[in-house]
Amino acid sequence: MDNLRKYNTKRNFDKTKEPIGKREVKHHKLRFVVQHHLASHDHYDLRLESNGVLKSWAIPKGPSYKIGEKRLAVMVEDHPYSYRNFEGIIPKGEYGGGTVMIFDEGYYECLNYSNGMIKFRLFGSRLKGLWTLVKIKDNDWLLLKENDEYANYLDISKIDKSIRSGRTMKEIFKNATFIKEDNQTYVETILITNPQKVIFSKPQVTKLDLVLYYQKVAKRMLPFLDKRLISTIRCPNGKKFFKKHLETKSAGIKKFKKEDYYYIETISGLISEVQMNSYEFHLWGSRLPSNRPDMMVFDLDPDETVSLKDLRTGVKDLKNILDDLGLKSFLKTSGGKGYHVVVPIHSIKSWEDFKLFAKNIVKLMEMKWPSKYVSNMSKKKRRHKIFIDWVRNSYGSTSVAPYSVRLRDKPTVSMPIKWSELDAVKPNEIDITKAILRLNRKDPWEGFFEVIQ
Numbered sequence: 001m002d003n004l005r006k007y008n009t010k011r012n013f014d015k016t017k018e019p020i021g022k023r024e025v026k027h028h029k030l031r032f033v034v035q036h037h038l039a040s041h042d043h044y045d046l047r048l049e050s051n052g053v054l055k056s057w058a059i060p061k062g063p064s065y066k067i068g069e070k071r072l073a074v075m076v077e078d079h080p081y082s083y084r085n086f087e088g089i090i091p092k093g094e095y096g097g098g099t100v101m102i103f104d105e106g107y108y109e110c111l112n113y114s115n116g117m118i119k120f121r122l123f124g125s126r127l128k129g130l131w132t133l134v135k136i137k138d139n140d141w142l143l144l145k146e147n148d149e150y151a152n153y154l155d156i157s158k159i160d161k162s163i164r165s166g167r168t169m170k171e172i173f174k175n176a177t178f179i180k181e182d183n184q185t186y187v188e189t190i191l192i193t194n195p196q197k198v199i200f201s202k203p204q205v206t207k208l209d210l211v212l213y214y215q216k217v218a219k220r221m222l223p224f225l226d227k228r229l230i231s232t233i234r235c236p237n238g239k240k241f242f243k244k245h246l247e248t249k250s251a252g253i254k255k256f257k258k259e260d261y262y263y264i265e266t267i268s269g270l271i272s273e274v275q276m277n278s279y280e281f282h283l284w285g286s287r288l289p290s291n292r293p294d295m296m297v298f299d300l301d302p303d304e305t306v307s308l309k310d311l312r313t314g315v316k317d318l319k320n321i322l323d324d325l326g327l328k329s330f331l332k333t334s335g336g337k338g339y340h341v342v343v344p345i346h347s348i349k350s351w352e353d354f355k356l357f358a359k360n361i362v363k364l365m366e367m368k369w370p371s372k373y374v375s376n377m378s379k380k381k382r383r384h385k386i387f388i389d390w391v392r393n394s395y396g397s398t399s400v401a402p403y404s405v406r407l408r409d410k411p412t413v414s415m416p417i418k419w420s421e422l423d424a425v426k427p428n429e430i431d432i433t434k435a436i437l438r439l440n441r442k443d444p445w446e447g448f449f450e451v452i453q
Helices: 005-009 081-085 169-174 176-188 207-225 267-275 308-324 351-368 432-438
Strands: 031-038 042-050 053-059 071-080 088-090 098-114 117-124 128-137 140-145 198-200 230-234 241-243 253-256 261-264 278-284 295-302 330-333 339-344 386-389 398-400
Touching (some): 005 071, 042 081, 053 140, 088 169, 207 278, 253 267, 267 278, 308 351, 308 386
Antiparallel strands (some): 042 053, 053 071, 071 140, 088 098, 098 117, 117 128, 128 140, 230 241, 230 278, 253 261, 295 339
């Protein structure tokens, strides 16, 4: 029987959310997953990637780190490679009905494969080091831990939460919908390490939460990332730093020439960056291959003494000048203190002229309303005024991307909004939860990429 036919014939895919069995191509690095399966009998399932499928063993008591302790492992039908992402509910009455939790996952290395014995090394978060499967008879095998530096590493019976979602079996059972959404994150075949690492504390937002956020906004965000060089703000160890050069090659990410600048091509590239602890994204004002300027950004940054009402007046004054010049503009929150006004513009060929044009617009505002606006970023000159940052419209400078999370005190977002919402939405009002809800509305920047001016 074909490797996955047995798997498919046992399941009614109109009822179960388990993936339909399809053979995958071989991968350069072999993956493994261990799933805790609370069905008619509580057990763990060890699955090792091999030739496009997952070779699978049911382990009643689960793996043991104790040297000399043998655990029965019953070989079952091959499972599809995509099954490594399954966490959720198999309906009662269906084959294997019960709750499935991803206990651990990672890569493995096969060291020795002979008739009746498999030696392998696991590179997981909970399961590590050398292990051996020894065949006894028919489908019955024994799983043993080899004596290495990970001997007696931990007692897996003490661990009751998913390595991916951080949820217990009970929580998965109660909230199967959320787990289904979690699975979508891993359709991109990207392993998210430390998914429960807390990035924001009030409210608590984990790395996995940010992965899920970027996955959901990707459809709206990716057109802005398209062939634009980026920089990111990373936060791997609680310390933030700016990154503008490619460090690790990943699917969906392209390097630009010798400078190691790079850009994101696909949702896989976006999620890979988040996996590498890049949570805030900044864009160049140009697209490859020409790298000619095409997106002008004005950042209205108010002194702390400036009222929200006066800040909004400043945004309106800027829009009126742009309107008078015949330039269509778009509005977004900064996620911080101010607003950003974005102007798609293609008629200026050089970066010097582009920057000068932006500067002159702000200089005009400064001349018309000298007590309200300033074009100089000096702290002294900005007192009681709104600094309108035009300097970011220079070659190699960046501005925060639409839909990007800001690494501030709270998980706010630089969110596109309609001009009619200016007086209703504060600059730091939209967080990742509100941003996701707003995706159900009509795109406030609809037509942005069709504007030619």
